Amino acid sequence: MNRMLVVVFNSEREAEAGTRVMKELHAEGGITLYSMGVIAKDASGHVSVKEAPVEGPAGAGVGLAVGALVGLLGGPVGVVLGAVTGTLAGAMRDYWVAGVGLDFVEESEKSLQPGKVALIAEVEEEWVIPVDVRMEKAGGVVFRRARVDVAEAQFDSDIAAFNAEIAELEAEAQSASGMAKTSLEKKAHSLSASLDAALHRARKRAESLKGEVEGKISALTAQIARTDGDVKAKLEARVKRVRLAYDERIARLKLAWGTTRQWLAAEPMSD
Secondary structure (H helix, E strand, O other): OEEEEEEEEOOHHHHHHHHHHHHHHHHHOOEEEEEEEEEEEOOOOOEEEEEEEEEOOOOHHHHHHHHHHHHHHHHHHHHHHOOOOOOHHHHHHHHHHHOOOHHHHHHHHHHOOOOOEEEEEEEEEOOOHHHHHHHHHOOOEEEEEEOOOHHHHHHHHHHHHHHHHHHHHHHHHHOOOHHHHHHHHHHHHHHHHHHHHHHHHHHHHHHHHHHHHHHHHHHHHHHHHOOOHHHHHHHHHHHHHHHHHHHHHHHHHHHHHOOOOOOOOOOOOOO
């Protein structure tokens, strides 16, 4: 399962041990580590980046979720990582990209007390025990949350709302006349433009999602190349699950958005 992890430590030394644990688990095949970063909060509450999110062979798309979560936990520190933070729009963008609920952000932020250090990572894992046990030995407390379709759900809601309002205005315009009819038609036209803009953003999101998944499969493929036997078989099964999850997600997007405009051209990634 694709998850975001926040592991809170009492010191930078412990956090360094935690990063070694994550790399070891990746090398062993227990998890697939897509990206990882480390932040620290000083005595005055200021958050600084100790280790910027590191991407594997996957490319730029795979580090975005960790960078976004760093932005949410660190506020303006996200600017250092290229995230658009410091504004409501920036916070929403980070929230969408991170793919976690605000309650998870709040829980993690509450645990990141002054003097604490947090390791933030995006991983693929089937079991929580390997990470939890070894992080506990390193002095860390693990918080995790499965990534969800936050952005897609918002687009679904926006598109449905635009469609409903346009339908109401068009129906009202049919029974109106004169200036009232002209005014209603103008409002419907304006909403149609807003709908097209929302659909454009949704299409960009689908394209971004495809790039991210391609990057993750690249990371998994590189990991497979360094393993054999049972571990290799486990990782190959992990690749299939990632592909299947993407295909199912795109199918849902086509169903939700394609009924409004025949524009969503993303193709399934299954072999």
